Amino acid sequence: MENNQMKELPVVVIGAGPIGLAAAANLVTRGIPVKVLEAGDAAGANVREWGHVRLFSPWKFNVDPASRTLLKAAGWQEPEAGSYPTGNELVETYLTPLAATKELASVIEYGVRVAAIGRHGIDKVVSKGRELRPFQLTVVGRDGAVSCVRARAVIDASGTWRTPNPVSASGVATEGEETLADKITYGIPDVLGRDRADYVGRTTLVVGAGHSAANVLLDLDELSARDGATKAIWVTRGRDLSRVYGGGSNDHLAARGDLGQRLRRLVEEGRIELVSGFPITGLRQEGERIVVNGEVGGGGRTIGPVDRIVACTGQRPDLSLTRELRVEFDPWLESARALGPMIDPNLHSCGSVPPHGHRELSHPEPGFYTVGIKSYGRAPTFLMMTGFEQVRSVVAAIAGDLAEADDVRLVLPETGVCTAAPAAAGGCCGGPAPAEVDSCCADDAAAKADGKAGCGCGPVKAPETAQTTSSCCGKAA
Structure with a gap:
C-alpha cells in the first residue's frame, strides 16, 4: 500500500480506559485519524468493576493533559486537585465526559473485542515490505459476528484486568481451583x-x-x-x-x-x-x-x-492477540522488553520508574505499541500518570515528531520503601528518605543534597544521550 494511503487509515487504540482515551485525545489533538475499540458497553468498563475502591492518587495525577484540554473546551469543571476519587467517580466525573466530547464520541466503538492482530496479506514470517502493509485486526461483536479493521498503527491499551493470576503460587491453576x-x-x-x-x-x-x-x-x-x-x-x-x-x-x-x-x-x-x-x-x-x-x-x-x-494475586497480559506480530516481551514479566529491567519487582520497589516512551514501548513490529498497565506485564504498582506520558510520547512518534517523542518526562511519587537484591547493610540504600525530600531512599537524598545526581535507586538520566538507566546504590539494575 502506498504511504499516503496508509496515512488515511486510522490509528487503532484498543481499550477505552484512562490510558486508551488519553491516547485517543493525543491523536485527535494532532489531527491523526483514530478508532477506539472497547469490549465493554461504556468507557472505563473495567474500572467500574472496582468502582467502590478509592484511589490513593489524587485527581491532580489522574487527568491526562491532552484530555483536560478537550474537556475544558466542552465546559468541564475539573475536580479539586487534592481530592481522592473512587473508581466510580473517576468514570463518572472524568472518563464518561471525555468519551462524550465531540472529538471522541464518534471514534469509539463499544461492545467489540479484538481477537487477533496481524498484517494484511502476510503472516509474521514475511519480512519484505512488512512496514508497508496495514495492520489487520480481527474484531468480534456482541452478536459474535467477526469483522476486520485496518490500521496504520496500533496502540494496545487493553490492560490486564480480564486475565488474573491464579491462586496458586506456581502461576498455573492449582488442583481444585477450577472446580471451586x-x-x-x-x-x-x-x-x-x-x-x-x-x-x-x-x-x-x-x-x-x-x-x-x-x-x-x-x-x-x-x-x-x-x-x-x-x-x-x-x-x-x-x-x-x-x-x-x-x-x-x-x-x-x-x-x-x-x-x-x-x-x-x-x-x-x-x-x-x-x-x-x-x-x-x-x-x-x-x-x-x-x-x-x-x-x-x-x-x-x-x-x-x-x-x-x-x-488478589495480580494480573497478567493476554499475549494471544499478538501471535502474528513480531513482538518482544521481557521473558518473565511479559512487559515491553526494554521496560522490564526498569520495573522488575525483584529489584525495585521505590516507586521510581525511569522516564520512558515510544522507544521502550515499541516492538520489532513497526507501528505497534503496548501501553498502560499492559506495558508493565506482571509487574505491579502502575500509576495512571505513567500511562499518560507513555501515550503522549507514542503519539508524537506516530506523528513523526521525534523531538517531542524523545523528550519524556516522568517523576513519580516515591513509596518510601526501597528494596533491592542483595540488600545493602542497614536496609537498602540506607533506609527511607526523609518525607520532605523527593528521593527514593536515604542514600539518594544524601547524594542529591551534595549536588550529585543521586545514588542510582531512582532514574538517572544522561543528558548527552537522553537515555535512562536504573540502578540501586550504584549496582546496575
Missing part, C-alpha cells in the same frame, strides 16, 4: 456493598501482598466490626511484607502510605489472622467449604475450612 471457581473471586469485590451477602458472617481467605489485598482486608475488618461474625485470614506467598505495609509517612502518596499502615495495625492487634510464607498448592472441598493446602518450611500445612477465597 464459584467460591473464588479474583480482584477486589465490593465487600461492603454489592457483594456484601457473599462475605457477611463468613470466613474469607485473602491471598496476595499488594494494595488490592489491603483494600479487601480493610473492608472485611469493617464488616466484622458491624456484625461480629465475619472473619478474614490473610495469606501471603512470601514473608517480606514491606511493600504492602509501605513507607508510612515517607510515602509521597499519603493515602498509599496510610493504607499499608492501617493494615499493619489490624494484623498487630490480632483482628486479621496472617499466615505468611504460605504458597498455596491445592484446594479441596469439605462440605460447602474449602480447605486450603500449602507448604511451610518444606512441609505441608492446611488452612480452613473457609467459606470463600479472594485472589
